[in-house]
Amino acid sequence: MWPLLNFLLTFIIELIIFYLFFRKNYLKTAFYVLFINLFTWPIANLIYSVWPFLFFIEMGVLIIEGFFIMLLFKFNWKKAFLISFVANFISSLVGLILS
Amino acid sequence: MKKIILLVFLLAFAFLPLVSADIIEPGYKYIPIYNYITNINDFPDYAFISTGSLGPDMCPVKVIDSSGKIESYYKFCGVSVYAIKKSELKEEDLENLSRENFEAFFSNNTIKVIGDLQTSKYIPVSSTENSITNYYIVDLDKLKISPDSKTIGRNWLFYFYIIIPIIALIIIGLIIWKRKNVASA
Numbered sequence: 001m002w003p004l005l006n007f008l009l010t011f012i013i014e015l016i017i018f019y020l021f022f023r024k025n026y027l028k029t030a031f032y033v034l035f036i037n038l039f040t041w042p043i044a045n046l047i048y049s050v051w052p053f054l055f056f057i058e059m060g061v062l063i064i065e066g067f068f069i070m071l072l073f074k075f076n077w078k079k080a081f082l083i084s085f086v087a088n089f090i091s092s093l094v095g096l097i098l099s
Numbered sequence: 100m101k102k103i104i105l106l107v108f109l110l111a112f113a114f115l116p117l118v119s120a121d122i123i124e125p126g127y128k129y130i131p132i133y134n135y136i137t138n139i140n141d142f143p144d145y146a147f148i149s150t151g152s153l154g155p156d157m158c159p160v161k162v163i164d165s166s167g168k169i170e171s172y173y174k175f176c177g178v179s180v181y182a183i184k185k186s187e188l189k190e191e192d193l194e195n196l197s198r199e200n201f202e203a204f205f206s207n208n209t210i211k212v213i214g215d216l217q218t219s220k221y222i223p224v225s226s227t228e229n230s231i232t233n234y235y236i237v238d239l240d241k242l243k244i245s246p247d248s249k250t251i252g253r254n255w256l257f258y259f260y261i262i263i264p265i266i267a268l269i270i271i272g273l274i275i276w277k278r279k280n281v282a283s284a
Binding site: 003006032035036038039040042043045046048049068071072 | 270
């Protein structure tokens with residue numbers, strides 16, 4: 001149950017941050033953010049269970065998510081990576097505080 | 100009377116860290132670590148015994164049988180394995196071990212072959228690990244502090260963590276591919 005709650009929390013936090021940057025096509029945005037997170041979140045957790053270096057894992061997630069945001073939302077790379085950075089920074093921070 | 104109450108409180112505070120050490124943080128769990136000596140039958144003249152650094156009361160001395168399985172211990176035991184000549188091993192010696200003669204017994208009669216052995220591990224609940232099995236190849240001339248090989252048991256989350264990202268990647272790929280096709284049409 002815990003992993004599912006962790007995932008939902010990450011998804012909700014990142015979605016709120018996306019809505020701060022991108023205020024149209026709410027459903028489509030939620031759909032894209034969901035699939036981006038369904039790709040990065042399980043892989044990040046799997047890697048963390050065998051290689052517990054959170055900073056480097058988060059850096060990898062930031063790059064992959066930035067790349068997907070760029071392709072799916074057609075943002076320029078600066079905006080895509082800024083959204084990815086803010087979303088991952090805040091979700092990691094909340095995760096660290098809660099743990 | 101007040102002095103006694105104060106003393107009780109002070110003692111309670113002194114022991115509080117020990118008590119809280121047993122509390123599992125939310126979001127974490129313990130998984131078992133199974134340990135085996137794979138070549139125990141290569142030493143027919145020796146018996147192998149395990150014990151922990153907290154003494155025989157908390158971490159009792161256990162004789163390892165021919166399967167090579169090292170029994171589990173309380174998490175703070177800091178388990179070690181010793182080899183002892185079968186001719187020098189007396190059941191009554193092991194039964195009579197106390198805090199006082201414990202160290203003397205192990206420093207005089209035995210060879211420490213494995214040290215720093217753990218029988219449980221504290222991990223995040225999101226981890227896919229559900230057990231670890233360590234295998235040791237012991238050598239009477241060498242102290243081992245890490246296993247020679249290990250296998251990690253995984254729970255259903257392992258498959259969740261593999262299959263879900265693949266499906267998500269396929270869907271993201273399809274969205275991008277479809278959009279490119281529409282744009283080029």
